[in-house]
Amino acid sequence: MSTTQSERLRELLEPLVTSQGLDLEEVAVDSVGRKRVLRVVVDSDTGADLDQIADVSRALSATLDETDAMGEGEYTLEVGTPGAERLLTEHRHYLRAAGRLVRFQLAGGDELVARILEVDDEGVDLEVPGVKGRKATARRLGFPDIAKARVQVEFGRKDNNDMKEEEEA
Structure with missing residues (x-):
């Protein structure tokens, strides 16, 4: 697909996605055999x-049918969300990932897995899990220090409500 x-x-x-109260995260056209698939990824805070x-799918479909943006050939429209292990590429993605465990590839080539505590315009405050019984440590990363960041799926993580219920029992 050309730029x-x-x-x-x-x-x-x-504009259609925004009018529905969502952010347009990604637009991609892929070829699947003889057909094309237009994938649209949307999200919000x-x-x-x-x-x-x-x-939003109905609104996009109607607009695409009224225009020649996809050309003459057949295509399938798929509208979805970024998924659990989303790549963090925009400032708003980091804000939405607060409290989540993230795998960072650092500009220097190192890798770090840490929980995002806070996000500001310059970077992120993290909690790096302790290893072998050691306490977690705090760390600050500036956005220029981050080459790539991806949310990690956590199984069995207790949220604050679960911990409070256990303390009360």
Whole structure:
């Protein structure tokens, strides 16, 4: 897909997604056999529920049908959310990942897994888990120090409500 088509699709679709209270995260056109698939990824600070995704999908489909943005050939429109192990590429992604465990690839080549505690305009405050019974430590990373960051899936992590209930029992 040419950059101009990608930019044109983003310019066409972004106002529709924004009008639904969502952010347009990604637009990609892939070839699957003889057909094309237009994948649109949306999100918001509070997430996107199935009703919102259905509404935005209908709005995008109607607009795409009215224009020639996808050309003459057949295509399938897929609208979804970023998923559990999302890549953090924008400031808003880091804000949404506060409290989550993230794998950072640092600009110097090192790797770090830590929980995001706070986010500001310059970087992130982290809690690095302790190893072999040691206490967790605090660390600060500036955005220029981060080459890549991806949210990690955690199984069995207790949230604050679960911990409070155990303390009361």
